[in-house]
Amino acid sequence: MWLRKLLNIKSHSDSRISFANQFPLSTSREKSAKEALTMYKSAIDNLAHIRDSILSSNIDIQLFFQQEVEPVYRDYMKLLLKDSNPNLKEVIQINERLQTAQLENFLNCGKLDLIALNDIPDLNSAYGIIHIIDLDETIEVIVQSSDRSLHHYSVEANIVKDNVSDLLWSLQDQKLATIDVQQILLPSQALYEKLIAPIASYLPASGTLIFILDKSFQSIPMSILYDGKNYLLEQYSIAATLGSRIRYPKPLSKKRFTALIAALSKPSPSLLDRNAPKGVRSLPKAKEEVKDVQSHTQSSLTLLDEKFTTPRLEQEISKNNFPIVHISTHGQFSSDPLKTVLLAYDKVINIREFDKLLKGKIQTDADAIELLVLSACQTAKGNKRSTLGMAGVAAQAGARTTIATLWLVDADSTALLMEEFYKGLKNGIPKAEALRVAQLVLMKNPKYAHHYYWAPFLLVGSWL
Structure with a gap:
C-alpha cells in the first residue's frame, strides 16, 4: 500500500513540469496553478502518512526520498512564491516539514518530539x-x-x-x-x-x-x-x-547545574579507528577545560581518558540525571550518518550508536539533557550539509540546547570561552546571550581576534 502511495507521489512530481509549462500560455493560468498547488499539497500529505514505512525500509527507499521526494517540497515552495501575494506562512510550514523530514530520514527514526516556533506562546x-x-x-x-x-x-x-x-x-x-x-x-x-x-x-x-x-x-x-x-x-x-x-525552550535553572563531563586528553585506541576523523591528535589541554567546567557547576562527574568509555558513559547517563552534558573530544559532523561520530577512549561512536546509548534515558525522561556541549568537534570538509549531523546528534540526545564547533579549535581559547560561557549561565544569562558574550571576550582579545578562535561555536535549539 505504501509503495503505491510512493508511486503516486512520483506521478505528482512528474506532473509538476507540465503544469509549470502551461502557465505562460494557458488561458486558465489561475485554475492550473490552483490545481498544481492542490496536487503538491496532496503529494506531501501522502508522504507524511507513509513516513514510518519509508524510514523502516531499505536504503534505496531513503535515497528515493532524497532524490525524488525532496524536490517535490522545493517545487511546491517555488510555485507558492510565484503568486503576486504569496502565502509566506505556507512556505514556512512546507520548509519546516521538509527540514524535519530530512532529519528523520538521516536518523532513520520515527517522528521527533519537536514544537514549531509559532506554537510557543511566550x-x-x-x-x-x-x-x-x-x-x-x-x-x-x-x-x-x-x-x-x-x-x-x-x-x-x-x-x-x-x-x-x-x-x-x-x-x-x-x-x-x-x-x-x-x-x-x-x-x-x-x-x-x-x-x-x-x-x-x-x-x-x-x-x-x-x-x-x-x-x-x-x-x-x-x-x-x-x-x-x-x-x-x-x-x-x-x-x-x-x-x-x-524542543520547548526554557532557561537553565540555577538549581540544575549538575554536569557529566567526558574528555580525552591523551592518545586513545579510538584515534586509530578507521572511522575516526583523519589527522586528529590527542587533546592534552582538555584537562584544563574539564577543570573550568567543574568550577562553574554545582556538582559534576568526570570521565577522563580511560574512564571515558562507551559502557561507562551509557551507565552514568542511564542511572543519573545530568541536565548538563559536556563532552570534550574529537568528533565530526557529516550528512552521512556513519561519518557523524564522537570519539570515546575505547571506540568511535557513530550517531546510530549514540541513539542506542541514550535511548533508555530519553524514553523515561525526555528532558534529561538541558544543555549538551560538544567541544573540539568539526564539520566534514567539503560536505556542504554536514551540520545535518550536528542537528542529528542534538535530536538523538534529546537535548534542549546543543552547542558545538564547526571546526577543530584552539585549546586555550576554547577553555577561556567555556569559562566565560558557564560564568554567564550561573549569572542567569540566557544560553545564546552567554555564548555571545563569551565569543566577544575572545574577539576583543588581540591574541584571539582571528575568526578561527571565536567564530566556530554554533548554538542549536533553545536560546533561553
Missing part, C-alpha cells in the same frame, strides 16, 4: 526569525518580526552561492588560523549585503536572531556576517533551529 519580544531557503535558481529570505509579521526577499542564487563556497573554503581550511582576514571578510560582507541588509529594517535593534538555514548555509556561522563595520554577533545573540522546530 517568545521573547526582542527576536527575529530568519528563514534562508535554497530553491536552486533563487535564495528566498523570509523574516518574521517580533510582532509575528512576515516579510519576504528573493535573490538570484548564482550571486550568493559563489560567496558561500568561498567562505566555506576558507573556514574549512586546515590552516584557517593563518588565513588573511580579508579572505573571510569579503564573502562575509557580500553575504550580509545580499541576505541580511534587505530585511534589516524588520529586525529588532538587539536581542536574538533565530536562523532556519537550508543546505550549505547550515555550515556557515551566521555570527560571522559583516556589515562593513561590525559582525552580526556584535549586535545579536544567535541561534539555529531545524526547520523552525525545537
Whole structure:
C-alpha cells in the first residue's frame, strides 16, 4: 500500500513540469496553478502518512526520498512564491516539514518530539526569525518580526552561492588560523549585503536572531556576517533551529547545574579507528577545560581518558540525571550518518550508536539533557550539509540546547570561552546571550581576534 502511495507521489512530481509549462500560455493560468498547488499539497500529505514505512525500509527507499521526494517540497515552495501575494506562512510550514523530514530520514527514526516556533506562546519580544531557503535558481529570505509579521526577499542564487563556497573554503581550511582576514571578510560582507541588509529594517535593534538555514548555509556561522563595520554577533545573540522546530525552550535553572563531563586528553585506541576523523591528535589541554567546567557547576562527574568509555558513559547517563552534558573530544559532523561520530577512549561512536546509548534515558525522561556541549568537534570538509549531523546528534540526545564547533579549535581559547560561557549561565544569562558574550571576550582579545578562535561555536535549539 505504501509503495503505491510512493508511486503516486512520483506521478505528482512528474506532473509538476507540465503544469509549470502551461502557465505562460494557458488561458486558465489561475485554475492550473490552483490545481498544481492542490496536487503538491496532496503529494506531501501522502508522504507524511507513509513516513514510518519509508524510514523502516531499505536504503534505496531513503535515497528515493532524497532524490525524488525532496524536490517535490522545493517545487511546491517555488510555485507558492510565484503568486503576486504569496502565502509566506505556507512556505514556512512546507520548509519546516521538509527540514524535519530530512532529519528523520538521516536518523532513520520515527517522528521527533519537536514544537514549531509559532506554537510557543511566550517568545521573547526582542527576536527575529530568519528563514534562508535554497530553491536552486533563487535564495528566498523570509523574516518574521517580533510582532509575528512576515516579510519576504528573493535573490538570484548564482550571486550568493559563489560567496558561500568561498567562505566555506576558507573556514574549512586546515590552516584557517593563518588565513588573511580579508579572505573571510569579503564573502562575509557580500553575504550580509545580499541576505541580511534587505530585511534589516524588520529586525529588532538587539536581542536574538533565530536562523532556519537550508543546505550549505547550515555550515556557515551566521555570527560571522559583516556589515562593513561590525559582525552580526556584535549586535545579536544567535541561534539555529531545524526547520523552525525545537524542543520547548526554557532557561537553565540555577538549581540544575549538575554536569557529566567526558574528555580525552591523551592518545586513545579510538584515534586509530578507521572511522575516526583523519589527522586528529590527542587533546592534552582538555584537562584544563574539564577543570573550568567543574568550577562553574554545582556538582559534576568526570570521565577522563580511560574512564571515558562507551559502557561507562551509557551507565552514568542511564542511572543519573545530568541536565548538563559536556563532552570534550574529537568528533565530526557529516550528512552521512556513519561519518557523524564522537570519539570515546575505547571506540568511535557513530550517531546510530549514540541513539542506542541514550535511548533508555530519553524514553523515561525526555528532558534529561538541558544543555549538551560538544567541544573540539568539526564539520566534514567539503560536505556542504554536514551540520545535518550536528542537528542529528542534538535530536538523538534529546537535548534542549546543543552547542558545538564547526571546526577543530584552539585549546586555550576554547577553555577561556567555556569559562566565560558557564560564568554567564550561573549569572542567569540566557544560553545564546552567554555564548555571545563569551565569543566577544575572545574577539576583543588581540591574541584571539582571528575568526578561527571565536567564530566556530554554533548554538542549536533553545536560546533561553
